Amino acid sequence: MKPYVIGIDMGGTNTVFGIVDARGAVIASSSIKTAKHSNFDDYVDELYTEITKLIKENGAEDKVHGIGIGAPNANYYTGEISDGVNLPWPSPIPLVQKIQDKFGIPVAATNDANAAAIGEMTYGVARGLKDFIMITLGTGVGSGIVINGQVVYGHDGFAGELGHVTMKRNNGRLCGCGRTGCLEAYCSATGVARTAREFLEIRNEDSLLRNLDIESITSKDVYDAATAGDKLAKDVFEYTGNILGEALADFTVFSSPEAFVLFGGLAKSGELLMRPLRESMNRNMMSIFKGKPKLLLSDLKEADAAILGASALGWEAKMPATAAPEA
Amino acid sequence: MKPYVIGIDMGGTNTVFGIVDARGAVIASSSIKTAKHSNFDDYVDELYTEITKLIKENGAEDKVHGIGIGAPNANYYTGEISDGVNLPWPSPIPLVQKIQDKFGIPVAATNDANAAAIGEMTYGVARGLKDFIMITLGTGVGSGIVINGQVVYGHDGFAGELGHVTMKRNNGRLCGCGRTGCLEAYCSATGVARTAREFLEIRNEDSLLRNLDIESITSKDVYDAATAGDKLAKDVFEYTGNILGEALADFTVFSSPEAFVLFGGLAKSGELLMRPLRESMNRNMMSIFKGKPKLLLSDLKEADAAILGASALGWEAKMPATAAPEA
Numbered sequence: 001m002k003p004y005v006i007g008i009d010m011g012g013t014n015t016v017f018g019i020v021d022a023r024g025a026v027i028a029s030s031s032i033k034t035a036k037h038s039n040f041d042d043y044v045d046e047l048y049t050e051i052t053k054l055i056k057e058n059g060a061e062d063k064v065h066g067i068g069i070g071a072p073n074a075n076y077y078t079g080e081i082s083d084g085v086n087l088p089w090p091s092p093i094p095l096v097q098k099i100q101d102k103f104g105i106p107v108a109a110t111n112d113a114n115a116a117a118i119g120e121m122t123y124g125v126a127r128g129l130k131d132f133i134m135i136t137l138g139t140g141v142g143s144g145i146v147i148n149g150q151v152v153y154g155h156d157g158f159a160g161e162l163g164h165v166t167m168k169r170n171n172g173r174l175c176g177c178g179r180t181g182c183l184e185a186y187c188s189a190t191g192v193a194r195t196a197r198e199f200l201e202i203r204n205e206d207s208l209l210r211n212l213d214i215e216s217i218t219s220k221d222v223y224d225a226a227t228a229g230d231k232l233a234k235d236v237f238e239y240t241g242n243i244l245g246e247a248l249a250d251f252t253v254f255s256s257p258e259a260f261v262l263f264g265g266l267a268k269s270g271e272l273l274m275r276p277l278r279e280s281m282n283r284n285m286m287s288i289f290k291g292k293p294k295l296l297l298s299d300l301k302e303a304d305a306a307i308l309g310a311s312a313l314g315w316e317a318k319m320p321a322t323a324a325p326e327a
Numbered sequence: 328m329k330p331y332v333i334g335i336d337m338g339g340t341n342t343v344f345g346i347v348d349a350r351g352a353v354i355a356s357s358s359i360k361t362a363k364h365s366n367f368d369d370y371v372d373e374l375y376t377e378i379t380k381l382i383k384e385n386g387a388e389d390k391v392h393g394i395g396i397g398a399p400n401a402n403y404y405t406g407e408i409s410d411g412v413n414l415p416w417p418s419p420i421p422l423v424q425k426i427q428d429k430f431g432i433p434v435a436a437t438n439d440a441n442a443a444a445i446g447e448m449t450y451g452v453a454r455g456l457k458d459f460i461m462i463t464l465g466t467g468v469g470s471g472i473v474i475n476g477q478v479v480y481g482h483d484g485f486a487g488e489l490g491h492v493t494m495k496r497n498n499g500r501l502c503g504c505g506r507t508g509c510l511e512a513y514c515s516a517t518g519v520a521r522t523a524r525e526f527l528e529i530r531n532e533d534s535l536l537r538n539l540d541i542e543s544i545t546s547k548d549v550y551d552a553a554t555a556g557d558k559l560a561k562d563v564f565e566y567t568g569n570i571l572g573e574a575l576a577d578f579t580v581f582s583s584p585e586a587f588v589l590f591g592g593l594a595k596s597g598e599l600l601m602r603p604l605r606e607s608m609n610r611n612m613m614s615i616f617k618g619k620p621k622l623l624l625s626d627l628k629e630a631d632a633a634i635l636g637a638s639a640l641g642w643e644a645k646m647p648a649t650a651a652p653e654a
Contacts, residue, residue, distance in 0.1 A: 256481025
């Protein structure tokens with residue numbers, strides 16, 4: 001088997017990519033702006049030019065086994081981006097087909113959270129685990145579910161949307177998905193900022209956050225205030241951890257994972273989030289599971305994690321069977 | 328391979344068992360009382376005597392490949408009943424080992440809902456489906472989750488306790504598991520009776536159910552009243568279907584199943600339950616899954632279903648490897 005794979009992490013703003021070896025070392029990496037081209041073919045052309053350059057610079061010509069791509073809403077089965085919410089091209093976007101045609105090597109794609117789960121399983125804290133759930137706490141809440149060593153894609157390739165279980169059935173916040181009360185509306189970076197704004201409106205107490213423009217408060221502002229000892233900001237993390245713990249307890253009765261792996265900006269909040277999360281998870285856990293699922297934090301370098309996760313998919317990518325000629 | 332398997336369905340009251348052929352025909356069946364013996368070994372002895380008799384009567388000596396057992400809280404990995412709540416023997420009960428030692432043929436066990444899922448996949452409405460979730464609506468709410476053609480056992484063998492996701496986070500009903508607000512406290516036969524009692528207490532309207540002793544109302548009474556056009560009783564099914572639909576919509580974001588298979592007494596309530604269930608499921612479903620998961624009703628004969636489900640496990644049962652002699 002050829003010694004390298006290419007990992008591509010396609011985000012709304014940047015597309016980062018790298019050459020990865022079988023031991024998970026990122027040999028070289030680079031990036032392009034995702035939304036520069038109004039035509040998807042032009043985006044693929046620029047990607048081809050830049051990746052080819054990277055390959056040549058690193059003497060990796062003819063040594064790339066496959067390409068793995070992580071992209072929001074990318075479907076493992078169809079190879080398409082079903083709903084490119086933050087992308088400038090019409091959906092569905094034929095991601096795998098276009099890139100495979102251009103590069104002439106096997107390509108596989110899945111959504112970014114599934115890619116992260118594969119990355120953790122192959123190179124990260126989930127090495128050796130056969131049953132775990134990856135939770136990405138970023139702008140949204142994503143998830144990648146691994147059961148028996150395999151990512152759960154479900155009947156149609158869209159399984160693992162755990163950011164959209166309903167946590168508040170009454171008076172829940174409007175979620176980006178159009179429904180209300182979703183986990184993502186509370187336990188994402190955006191959710192934390194929303195909670196802070198809610199608390200500031202409802203409560204009268206002093207808070208460092210009152211020095212900021214309330215509409216532009218970010219989860220980072222809340223983190224900084226909490227770290228400085230601000231009571232209201234600490235309560236925001238308490239509230240967030242509590243809801244996340246309720247959710248993880250519910251997920252446990254589904255697949256009884258050995259661990260939850262947390263990844264993303266919010267996961268770096270330390271004990272501010274982890275203490276209330278642990279407490280809530282234990283309080284809400286069904287007794288046969290109590291104390292069982294571990295809470296692990298991803299230890300992959302943020303810059304490499306996305307590339308590594310996507311690249312791991314490149315090892316299993318296969319060229320499609322040639323269509324049978326018509327009789 | 329030998330042409331028969333034995334299926335044993337162990338309930339709190341009765342243990343039913345039968346000889347099943349490879350096409351899923353129950354050749355012969357019988358039953359014993361589960362709780363007659365205060366000693367588990369005596370129970371196994373009686374089971375052995377009765378099953379051996381059945382085998383002889385049907386000329387199946389030396390033709391039984393294995394034994395499959397469905398029992399509440401039986402663990403596929405350990406072969407034990409971890410928590411024999413309704414059984415007269417101390418937990419954990421070494422179910423598989425004792426029965427294997429006695430019969431000298433391979434034995435496998437799992438909980439009753441997983442056994443039902445295997446039965447549906449092998450012989451029932453889930454034939455050909457690789458991703459589905461079995462929901463058993465009986466005294467409690469059980470589940471068996473199938474992903475990629477395999478039952479999900481999870482890290483410790485206890486996965487698939489979907490009756491214990493939290494549906495009401497505030498003021499939820501006490502559940503048999505010790506927590507509050509579980510799906511099972513609302514959408515089981517017991518839950519339906521509880522809802523009826525609640526409605527009768529809270530509301531003033533007339534109802535056929537007021538002619539009954541409120542404390543002894545059963546889900547069957549509620550069904551009969553609803554069928555006779557009773558408004559309050561119909562509202563009970565509306566309420567039940569609504570909560571079940573919320574739950575199935577949440578389960579869908581987890582594993583994106585092709586279908587939910589409903590089984591058990593409540594599942595026979597027809598449109599009284601199915602209409603509000605369908606409506607609630609659609610209303611609560613994340614848009615990418617809307618209209619996708621099918622709602623199927625088990626069509627296995629109730630008397631055979633439990634035996635068939637358990638028996639299917641008998642085909643894959645293996646004798647344990649002999650322990651290495653000590654050096």
